[in-house]
Structures are given as structure tokens and as C-alpha cells.
Amino acid sequence: MNRKTLAAAFPHTVPVLMGYLSIGVVFGWMLSAAGFAPTWAALMSAFIYAGSGQYLGVDLLKSASPLGDAAFLTLMINFRHLVYGLSMLEKFQGMGWRKLYMVFSLTDETYALLAGVSAPEGVNEKDFYFAIALLDHLYWIAGSILGAAAGALITINTEGIDFAMTALFLVIAVEQWQSNARHAPVFLGAAGTLACLLVFGPDNGRFLIPALAILVAGLLLMRPRLEGGGEQ
Amino acid sequence: MTTLQIAALVAVMAAVTFLTRALPFLLFGRGGQPPRVVLYLGRFLPPAVIAMLIVYCYRNTSFAAPGGWAPGLIAGLAVVGLHLWKKNNMLSIVGGTILYMALVQLVF
Numbered sequence: 001m002n003r004k005t006l007a008a009a010f011p012h013t014v015p016v017l018m019g020y021l022s023i024g025v026v027f028g029w030m031l032s033a034a035g036f037a038p039t040w041a042a043l044m045s046a047f048i049y050a051g052s053g054q055y056l057g058v059d060l061l062k063s064a065s066p067l068g069d070a071a072f073l074t075l076m077i078n079f080r081h082l083v084y085g086l087s088m089l090e091k092f093q094g095m096g097w098r099k100l101y102m103v104f105s106l107t108d109e110t111y112a113l114l115a116g117v118s119a120p121e122g123v124n125e126k127d128f129y130f131a132i133a134l135l136d137h138l139y140w141i142a143g144s145i146l147g148a149a150a151g152a153l154i155t156i157n158t159e160g161i162d163f164a165m166t167a168l169f170l171v172i173a174v175e176q177w178q179s180n181a182r183h184a185p186v187f188l189g190a191a192g193t194l195a196c197l198l199v200f201g202p203d204n205g206r207f208l209i210p211a212l213a214i215l216v217a218g219l220l221l222m223r224p225r226l227e228g229g230g231e232q
Numbered sequence: 233m234t235t236l237q238i239a240a241l242v243a244v245m246a247a248v249t250f251l252t253r254a255l256p257f258l259l260f261g262r263g264g265q266p267p268r269v270v271l272y273l274g275r276f277l278p279p280a281v282i283a284m285l286i287v288y289c290y291r292n293t294s295f296a297a298p299g300g301w302a303p304g305l306i307a308g309l310a311v312v313g314l315h316l317w318k319k320n321n322m323l324s325i326v327g328g329t330i331l332y333m334a335l336v337q338l339v340f
Contacts, residue, residue, distance in 0.1 A: 085253060170311045
């Protein structure tokens, strides 16, 4: 990868730069407020590299969640990644060792960029994809470290800062609502989870396990209707 | 928590996250077509799961006193309203969080 490739990739990543710096700062700050050293923010952003997953991670660390529960919740929140990979199968072919990194770094934002861009004349396509993925990852790490350092240095009352996770999910929900014509899955998800919460109680988020089973079963039952009703 | 416990939790989160990204390549990388039911769930499960996670975020809501439910409700409505209005992730998330912090620290 050379400077020309980086220079070609950089303008495409500016929106992600803005987004990742700010969301990353909030993540780092939340982690600091929960009492963890900035090193952990840097490590999590380098090796987990998932926005909503790491917001949830703050919650899991703060409550010293058992490993099994942490694994299950992380799986839930990152389930959507399964779909991204499907549409990148061809793009990443022939990238050698870098393919592993491309798969690791396939976040929502990088996915959106890669799905929409093509390399300019004279720039190797695979180098170009790699540069985009790498730049995005660096922005995310930088934002997290900034936020964690700020959180460690500036001592204000941070009670309630963990609401940022709720806010992030609400934003995702609004965007999904607007891009989908079918809203039945949203109601199924809310009602099914609420029912399990009332039956099993809130401890450790274990009510999400039966809730997920209900969602999958419910969606399978609704399949003829949801799929048969014409494309959006 | 000890450093080892923190590291174990971070490692589990990293491994599971990577697994969700790698699975399609492992399963269908050799040219196989994913079953239609997988594509169907891939399309309709994420909105249901986000709704599920929002309920998870509100799991500790209590109706014993206004402080147990009003800040979350007001700030949540503010996030949705802000996002419908300006469509700016940062504004919606930071604005809603600051409002929530103000409500729990100063009002309730």
C-alpha cells in the first residue's frame, strides 16, 4: 500500500472519521466512568472493534458478567454481521492474508463504504479496500483513546452516561424503521422480549435467551406473510 | 475484577464478534449458496433483535417512583424525536445522553 492509495481512500472515509471519533469518544468516556483504565478502551477498540458491541461491553464489564452470558449477548448484538459477509464474498477474494483483516474489520460503516465505492484509475482495487478498512479502524481506536483519556482527566458527575447505549440502539431502530416497509419484526421483538422479562426477571440479561427463541420461532411462522407480500 | 477477568471478558467479546464476521466466509466461501431461510432471517431478525436490545436497556425500569421511569422515557423520546428531525447520529446520541444525565442528576 502506498501514499497514492491512502490519498485515494481518505476522502471516502471522512464521514466515518467524524462518526467514529464521536461515537468512539463516548465509548471511551463511558468505560472510564465505569472505572476502567484507558488501556482497556484502546485494547477493546483494537481487538473487538464493534460500536454497539463495545457499548454493551461496558455494561458487561461493569456488572462483571459471566463469560457465557457475555458471549451470548455479544452474539445477539453482532448477529447482523452475518449478512454483511454474504455480500462481500467476492470483493475479498484474492486478498491473501489481508482477507483475514478485511473480515475482522467489517463494521457497519466499513461495510457501507466498501459496498458503495470503487477504486480510481491507477489504484489497485484490493489495496484501496484495505486502506479504507485500516483508516476506519484507526479512527475508532483514536476516538476511544481520546474519550477514555478525557474521562480519566476530567472529573464531572457521570451518573447516567450509560444511557448512550440506549440512545445508540434507539437511533439504529429509527433508521431500520425508515428503511423497512415491514414493521412486524419490531413489534414481535419488543413484545416477545417484554414477556420474557416479566416472566424471568432482569438478572444478567438471561431472559434474552428464551426471548431470542421466541423471535426466531415467530419469524419462521411469519415467513409466508413477510416474504410473500412482495419486495420492498 | 482482576486484570485476568477483564482480559477474559474482552477476549470472549473479541472472539465472538470475529466469529459473526467470519462465519459467512467459512460457510459459503467455497461457492455454496446460503439457504433461503438464512437470507430471510438475515433480513428480518436484525430489526427484531434491536427491539429486543432496547427492552434489555430498559430492563431495570421501576414504577415505584417517578425517578425510576421518567428520565428514561423522556430522554428516549428525545432521542427518537431528534433523530427523526435532524438524522444526525451524534446529535441524537449525545443530546439524549446529556438530557438523561441532567434528569437523573438534577431533576429526579
